[in-house]
Amino acid sequence: xxxxxxxxxxxxxxxxxxxxxxxxxxxxxxxxxxxxxxxxxxxxxxxxxxxxxxxxxxxxxxxxxxxxxxxxxxxxxxxxxxxxxxxxxxxxxxxxxxxxxxxxxxxxxxxxxxxxxxxxxxxxxxxxxxxxxxxxxxxxxxxxxxxxxxxxxxxxxxxxxxxxxxxxxxxxxxxxxxxxxxxxxxxxxxxxxxxxxxxxxxxxxxxxxxxxxxxxxxxxxxxxxxxxxxxxxxxxxxxxxxxxxxxxxxxxxxxxxxxxxxxxxxxxxxxxxxxxxxxxxxxxxxxxxxxxxxxxxxxxxxxxxxxxxxxxxxxxxxxxxxxxxxxxxxxxxxxxxxxxxxxxxxxxxxxxxxxxxxxxxxxxxxxxxxxxxxxxxxxxxxxxxxxxxxxxxxxxxxxxxxxxxxxxxxxxxxxxxxxxxxxxxxxxxxxxxxxxxxxxxxxxxxxxxxxxxxxxxxxxxxxxxxxxxxxxxxxxxxxxxxxxxxxxxxxxxxxxxxxxxxxxxxxxxxxxxxxxxxxxxxxxxxxxxxxxxxxxxxxxxxxxxxxxxxxxxxxxxxxxxxxxxxxxxxxxxxxxxxxxxxxxxxxxxxxxxxxxxxxxxxxxxxxxxxxxxxxxxxxxxxxxxxxxxxxxxxxxxxxxxxxxxxxxxxxxxxxxxxxxxxxxxxxxxxxxxxxxxxxxxxxxxxxxxxxxxxxxxxxxxxxxxxxxxxxxxxxxxxxxxxxxxxxxxxxxxxxxxxxxxxxxxxxxxxxxxxxxxxxxxxxxxxxxxxxxxxxxxxxxxxxxxxxxxxxxxxxxxxxxxxxxxxxxxxxxxxxxxxxxxxxxxxx
Amino acid sequence: xxxxxxxxxxxxxxxxxxxxxxxxxxxxxxxxxxxxxxxxxxxxxxxxxxxxxxxxxxxxxxxxxxxxxxxxxxxxxxxxxxxxxxxxxxxxxxxxxxxxxxxxxxxxxxxxxxxxxxxxxxxxx
Numbered sequence: 010x011x012x013x014x015x016x017x018x019x020x021x022x023x024x025x026x027x028x029x030x031x032x033x034x035x036x037x038x039x040x041x042x043x044x045x046x047x048x049x050x051x052x053x054x055x056x057x058x059x060x061x062x063x064x065x066x067x068x069x070x071x072x073x074x075x076x077x078x079x080x081x082x083x084x085x086x087x088x089x090x091x092x093x094x095x096x097x098x099x100x101x102x103x104x105x106x107x108x109x110x111x112x113x114x115x116x117x118x119x120x121x122x123x124x125x126x127x128x129x130x131x132x133x134x135x136x137x138x139x140x141x142x143x144x145x146x147x148x149x150x151x152x153x154x155x156x157x158x159x160x161x162x163x164x165x166x167x168x169x170x171x172x173x174x175x176x177x178x179x180x181x182x183x184x185x186x187x188x189x190x191x192x193x194x195x196x197x198x199x200x201x202x203x204x205x206x207x208x209x210x211x212x213x214x215x216x217x218x219x220x221x222x223x224x225x226x227x228x229x230x231x232x233x234x235x236x237x238x239x240x241x242x243x244x245x246x247x248x249x250x251x252x253x254x255x256x257x258x259x260x261x262x263x264x265x266x267x268x269x270x271x272x273x274x275x276x277x278x279x280x281x282x283x284x285x286x287x288x289x290x291x292x293x294x295x296x297x298x299x300x301x302x303x304x305x306x307x308x309x310x311x312x313x314x315x316x317x318x319x320x321x322x323x324x325x326x327x328x329x330x331x332x333x334x335x336x337x338x339x340x341x342x343x344x345x346x347x348x349x350x351x352x353x354x355x356x357x358x359x360x361x362x363x364x365x366x367x368x369x370x371x372x373x374x375x376x377x378x379x380x381x382x383x384x385x386x387x388x389x390x391x392x393x394x395x396x397x398x399x400x401x402x403x404x405x406x407x408x409x410x411x412x413x414x415x416x417x418x419x420x421x422x423x424x425x426x427x428x429x430x431x432x433x434x435x436x437x438x439x440x441x442x443x444x445x446x447x448x449x450x451x452x453x454x455x456x457x458x459x460x461x462x463x464x465x466x467x468x469x470x471x472x473x474x475x476x477x478x479x480x481x482x483x484x485x486x487x488x489x490x491x492x493x494x495x496x497x498x499x500x501x502x503x504x505x506x507x508x509x510x511x512x513x514x515x516x517x518x519x520x521x522x523x524x525x526x527x528x529x530x531x532x533x534x535x536x537x538x539x540x541x542x543x544x545x546x547x548x549x550x551x552x553x554x555x556x557x558x559x560x561x562x563x564x565x566x567x568x569x570x571x572x573x574x575x576x577x578x579x580x581x582x583x584x585x586x587x588x589x590x591x592x593x594x595x596x597x598x599x600x601x602x603x604x605x606x607x608x609x610x611x612x613x614x615x616x617x618x619x620x621x622x623x624x625x626x627x628x629x630x631x632x633x634x635x636x637x638x639x640x641x642x643x644x645x646x647x648x649x650x651x652x653x654x655x656x657x658x659x660x661x662x663x664x665x666x667x668x669x670x671x672x673x674x675x676x677x678x679x680x681x682x683x684x685x686x687x688x689x690x691x692x693x694x695x696x697x698x699x700x701x702x703x704x705x706x707x708x709x710x711x712x713x714x715x716x717x718x719x720x721x722x723x724x725x726x727x728x729x730x731x732x733x734x735x736x737x738x739x740x741x742x743x744x745x746x747x748x749x750x751x752x753x754x755x756x757x758x759x760x761x762x763x764x765x766x767x768x769x770x771x772x773x774x775x776x777x778x779x780x781x782x783x784x785x786x787x788x789x790x791x792x793x794x795x796x797x798x799x800x801x802x803x804x805x806x807x808x809x810x811x812x813x814x815x816x817x818x819x820x821x822x823x824x825x826x827x828x829x830x831x832x833x834x835x836x
Numbered sequence: 837x838x839x840x841x842x843x844x845x846x847x848x849x850x851x852x853x854x855x856x857x858x859x860x861x862x863x864x865x866x867x868x869x870x871x872x873x874x875x876x877x878x879x880x881x882x883x884x885x886x887x888x889x890x891x892x893x894x895x896x897x898x899x900x901x902x903x904x905x906x907x908x909x910x911x912x913x914x915x916x917x918x919x920x921x922x923x924x925x926x927x928x929x930x931x932x933x934x935x936x937x938x939x940x941x942x943x944x945x946x947x948x949x950x951x952x953x954x955x956x957x958x959x960x961x
């Protein structure tokens with residue numbers, strides 16, 4: 010038996026980890042593998058870092074290979090260790106631990122005093138990636154200046170941004186705009202400075218860049234083009250920037266994102282051939298035949314790539330060569346197509362986007378009012394490059410034709426809009442098996458075919474679950490659909506996307522009909538009759554909410570179907586304690602009530618008492634077993650600050666005291682709150698009334714807001730939001746009286762209860778249906794359902810019981826039992 | 837198996853100490869846990885979540901979610917799994933295997949004898 014060869018991989022980013030995956034897939038036992046990575050983590054998806062910065066994705070969700078992955082495959086991972094030297098004579102690499110504060114991509118950063126780690130190799134692969142380019146400018150070391158490259162960078166930027174009001178991003182390329190998007194989510198004013206005359210110079214032409222700039226500005230980002238930075242200003246911390254023009258800009262922080270450069274330090278010091286990157290041949294071999302290189306550190310045929318796509322092909326080539334699966338395998342370079350969302354704007358860019366040759370044929374479509382711009386550059390009937398901005402329906406097929414160099418259809422417009430008959434432009438049958446279909450995850454036609462023929466996948470979702478294809482940007486889903494039609498002859502529609510809850514295979518309308526038809530009044534009955542008896546934990550709360558909205562008082566309440574908040578009528582906190590928010594109608598309280606709250610808070614040593622954003626008082630840090638007695642002693646009803654239901658109606662002081670008020674907003678808020686308190690809905694509902702259009706109570710950005718205007722009238726707005734999404738509500742109607750506001754409020758709530766998807770906020774619902782449609786239904790009564798909606802909401806209001814009365818009548822003797830500690834039990 | 841002799845006090849009124857042989861522990865009557873839910877028990881130095889799903893079986897897991905230490909006993913149970921109430925990590929009741937992340941919590945056998953829940957610590961790895 011031969012000893013396994015020793016393989017050392019230098020770099021544990023997407024390239025290093027991918028090449029190891031490819032090698033293990035071909036020959037799991039062939040190598041004893043050791044990997045070095047300067048970052049103290051497993052491999053993560055660097056492309057998603059802007060989501061982490063923006064707070065839309067948890068850092069731990071972007072790991073492709075968590076630490077356990079390495080252990081399970083017998084790969085030795087030296088995380089947080091940077092390779093400083095390759096002794097090519099003795100075939101050993103030397104690494105040193107990184108200093109805790111050092112940037113992993115910095116030129117130095119190792120802890121000189123720490124012991125070295127050596128690893129012998131028979132074969133080495135360099136995958137050191139790239140580092141941010143540092144443009145020449147003074148003050149680059151000023152605290153408050155950041156680069157944007159790693160998970161730790163994200164955390165540092167996000168933490169610092171909390172203390173900042175304004176930020177400048179230097180660099181208007183892909184990464185710079187992603188950083189700008191992330192910062193915007195932190196509530197920071199963002200200015201992007203780009204040296205080129207338009208944004209994203211590598212992917213766009215000037216017209217596309219201009220449209221993108223307008224879209225960015227529409228989102229509140231300031232964009233300065235053709236602008237160079239001279240110096241970062243500030244003593245001890247960033248206070249601003251000085252431009253080459255002499256102008257200065259105030260800023261509390263700076264993120265430098267002006268491009269990337271290959272990391273070649275260890276290759277250079279070890280005597281390998283290095284030009285811009287580490288020079289490799291068509292087998293990705295460096296000037297030393299025992300050393301390969303992959304990813305952004307490579308220079309192949311004079312090209313250095315800065316995107317993820319070439320990694321997939323490079324990793325396959327190396328794996329084929331070193332495992333002997335195909336010793337003659339060659340990498341011939343990558344054609345690059347990028348597909349991304351820049352701050353919510355779709356953008357696909359590939360190849361040469363600017364016509365450079367008189368023989369180039371250029372097709373352009375522009376629709377500035379929608380921010381749509383599409384452009385093709387073709388030559389000799391094949392695509393040289395393309396841009397799709399603002400609308401990218403044909404991205405999948407266009408990318409394939411570009412990557413394969415397929416002949417273009419005669420009607421070029423089909424490439425921008427699809428064929429008028431809906432027939433496919435590109436016959437996927439003609440594609441070779443190795444053609445890459447999903448560029449996000451590097452999945453080929455052959456793998457998809459196998460998933461369909463061997464794996465018996467019959468829907469796009471299942472092909473995705475099996476191969477990862479289509480699970481990135483999703484632009485290849487239409488192609489996957491075509492493969493299903495060809496190889497399976499049948500496609501099961503991905504109905505699960507439309508299911509109300511994942512565990513019951515029915516859309517909301519069908520589910521409601523089936524529940525009514527079978528008279529199913531409990532969650533367990535729904536699983537029994539509509540899901541073949543198979544329970545699904547995650548589907549329970551959604552079903553409970555729906556059943557209650559259908560049956561009102563006749564609903565058979567099974568408490569195990571509820572989220573913990575709804576079992577104990579309080580909001581669970583990160584440490585397992587709960588928060589108590591009593592109902593304070595319209596936000597109007599009294600000295601007596603305040604005194605009582607204070608007494609309870611003192612008696613129970615409530616760790617924090619806080620005024621909420623909804624004008625209520627929150628007692629935080631309460632133990633589960635304390636809840637019933639606290640409620641009893643407060644003598645107030647539940648504020649429902651824990652459930653998917655009507656929560657609060659806040660108000661300004663209206664006509665009672667305010668010298669501007671034109672309508673009695675307090676009385677209206679109290680009427681609304683008394684009527685709709687605790688009425689359950691697909692998601693929480695926060696309302697407000699404003700006594701005049703100055704909008705002090707923020708009624709324009711509430712799920713439903715009523716605003717008094719001159720002439721004694723009230724405007725009713727729906728679908729507003731001011732959380733992670735900010736949206737001004739749409740005007741549903743203008744009415745004369747409080748009673749009318751109550752009527753339309755109830756009608757809207759009931760229609761939302763019946764037609765909203767579970768966990769769909771009102772802003773999503775209003776946007777999905779459109780305000781015109783909602784006016785037709787709720788005001789003009791075009792569907793003839795208004796009387797029924799009014800009756801249904803009346804029934805829901807009548808079925809309301811204050812859940813805090815369970816303090817005296819728990820539904821189960823251990824309803825409020827928490828954990829019993831040792832000492833408590835012995836007492 | 838040695839069962840600790842216990843009074844008929846409900847389990848939440850008392851702590852459960854390890855019996856002399858340290859192998860099986862009486863957690864009291866099963867009706868202390870509402871059908872379909874879980875409850876947390878302090879057993880010696882650790883906290884164990886015991887679940888009583890609607891299929892009539894009993895399961896026990898360490899009560900600490902490896903993510904952010906959420907109390908699994910407060911999770912939603914169904915289809916042989918429990919969902920942590922804090923951030924939605926989902927664990928198989930029988931094995932403690934996390935179904936959406938690479939993680940695991942320790943599981944313990946628990947049996948029903950004469951209406952009482954007996955936790956077996958010998959299943960401890």
